[in-house]
Amino acid sequence: xxxxxxxxxxxxxxxxxxxxxxxxxxxxxxxxxxxxxxxxxxxxxxxxxxxxxxxxxxxxxxxxxxxxxxxxxxxxxxxxxxxxxxxxxxxxxxxxxxxxxxxxxxxxxxxxxxxxxxxxxxxxxxxxxxxxxxxxxxxxxxxxxxxxxxxxxxxxxxxxxxxxxxxxxxxxxxxxxxxxxxxxxxxxxxxxxxxxxxxxxxxxxxxxxxxxxxxxxxxxxxxxxxxxxxxxxxxxxxxxxxxxxxxxx
Ligand code: PLP
Numbered sequence: 001x002x003x004x005x006x007x008x009x010x011x012x013x014x015x016x017x018x019x020x021x022x023x024x025x026x027x028x029x030x031x032x033x034x035x036x037x038x039x040x041x042x043x044x045x046x047x048x049x050x051x052x053x054x055x056x057x058x059x060x061x062x063x064x065x066x067x068x069x070x071x072x073x074x075x076x077x078x079x080x081x082x083x084x085x086x087x088x089x090x091x092x093x094x095x096x097x098x099x100x101x102x103x104x105x106x107x108x109x110x111x112x113x114x115x116x117x118x119x120x121x122x123x124x125x126x127x128x129x130x131x132x133x134x135x136x137x138x139x140x141x142x143x144x145x146x147x148x149x150x151x152x153x154x155x156x157x158x159x160x161x162x163x164x165x166x167x168x169x170x171x172x173x174x175x176x177x178x179x180x181x182x183x184x185x186x187x188x189x190x191x192x193x194x195x196x197x198x199x200x201x202x203x204x205x206x207x208x209x210x211x212x213x214x215x216x217x218x219x220x221x222x223x224x225x226x227x228x229x230x231x232x233x234x235x236x237x238x239x240x241x242x243x244x245x246x247x248x249x
Contacts, residue, residue: 012081020203132164
């Protein structure tokens with residue numbers, strides 16, 4: 001018998017503080033009344049503001065963890081967080097689509113932790129273009145958009161990425177604080193924050209992208225999923241004045 005709630009899978013790093021990565025994603029899925037699954041790409045050692053180390057798992061291990069879930073359950077949406085390399089990500093995404101070509105994939109391109117540790121180097125834009133074409137959405141902040149595209153202006157960077165797949169450009173770190181923009185084909189949808197300045201949180205990008213994934217699994221359009229995800233994230237930013245969010249706020 002199938003579950004009534006949609007299943008959503010996060011493929012991301014284990015952050016034991018629960019602020020970012022797998023644990024944050026699962027809390028977000030469950031808060032959206034989705035059934036959350038999690039596959040670890042890495043085991044990290046960190047707190048809300050300090051990063052101590054990481055052990056990456058090879059792609060063969062990621063497949064080993066994913067396979068039973070994808071065979072047993074109907075999973076319409078996957079969210080991917082930190083991963084060791086672009087090549088590993090492309091390999092994984094192609095494999096996921098060989099199992100289910102309809103699978104919607106949201107990639108949060110976390111290139112570095114806010115505590116400073118660098119997760120991924122971007123070597124090859126041909127590889128990146130090939131990868132983006134497999135995705136339902138990529139969710140860079142302004143710095144990530146510049147690094148991914150190799151360009152020096154954020155709007156142009158988002159347009160470069162949007163040639164290949166929809167882009168949710170997050171304005172959290174930009175001058176236009178908190179204003180996001182969805183680039184979907186020719187269309188641009190600006191998503192304004194409900195409130196001007198909110199307390200920062202560790203893993204807020206993870207929370208936003210997994211909330212988009214959950215809302216897609218619930219059947220919302222991409223623009224509506226992005227709007228709802230922003231509202232959810234804002235509630236969490238406001239849940240306390242510390243760096244780890246309360247998800248039941
Ligand atoms: N995902 C994982 C597994 C992480 O460990 C981190 C940070 O270390 C992030 C994502 C990004 O989190 P932050 O928003 O705090 O930079």
